[in-house]
Amino acid sequence: MGAPVEIRGLSYAYGSGDLARPVLREVGLAVGPGEIVLLTGPSGSGKTTLLTLIGALRAMQAGSCRVLGQELAGAKEAQRVLLRRRIGFIFQQHNLLGFLTARQNVAMALELDPGTDEAGRLARAGRMLEAVGLGDRTESKPAQLSGGQRQRVAVARALAGDPGLILADEPTAALDRQSGGEVVRLLRELAKQRGVPILLVTHDPRILDIADRIVAMEDGRILPTEKAEPAPAA
Structure with missing residues (x-):
């Protein structure tokens, strides 16, 4: 079986015809099982666009992008929807619903699983919150949590469905x-324990030491790979 993420010759542009603005140019990248890869580079270098293509949030234009065994070049929207259910997404803004508890916010990620009833979803959500150190805050609403705690809830939500990849x-x-840092x-820790690869876009120099590999981008291209120093033991 191939790597969870395999990209070859991926190009993408916004607009069309004379107004087309290339944002990705002949990108190639592979991410292995349990590997943590950081995408760095200046604003406008194409990092987030690449992440959205890998996450099947945009349709491909040129090249090959195989994610969790699914080729996205030429994939229909229904195929992309199914793939998105196998990916955990974490964004800068936690996007929690303020009227729901932490447990309910996490359980929402499981609502599309036909084999799990509401009690099962809430039980699993509680276990995921324990895994991220919030076992005592399951019934708290977002306004009652700190920024770091809210982002931990978002991490738990991303992991709740046992994703094959985290973006x-x-x-x-x-x-x-x-x-x-927390x-x-x-x-x-979760990537290594579960063998789930993580592809993380960041401008934050404080977190570079968690990476197995740092991939720098500039003008829509990937620069020669920089080998990260081994991450310190947790």
Whole structure:
């Protein structure tokens, strides 16, 4: 079986014809099982666009992008929807629903699973919150949680469906140093324990030491790979 993410010759542009603006140019990338890969580079270098293509949130234009065994070149929307259900997404803004408890927010990620009833979803959500250190805050609403705690709930939600891949876009940007460090350490531990690869877009130099590999982008291209130093033991 191939790598969870295999990309070859991927190009993408916004607009069309004379107004087309290329944002990705002949990108090639592979992410292995349990590997944590950070995408870095200046704003406008194509990092988030690449993440959305890997996450099947956009339709492919050129090249090959195989994610969890599914080729996205030429994939129909229904195929992309099914793939998205196998991916955990974490964004800069936690996007929690304020009128739901932490447990209910996490359980929402399981509502499309026909084999799990509401009691089962809530029980699993509780276990995921325990795994991220919030076992005592399951009934708290987002307004009662700190920024770091809210992002931990978002991590639990992303992991609730046992995803084969986690995609994270600036997950520490809105957090202070301590909270951001806690979130990335949590992601590293869970990636290694579960063998789930993580592709993480970041401008945050504080979290580079969690990476197995750092991939720098500039002008829509991937620069020569920089080997990360081994991450310290948790």
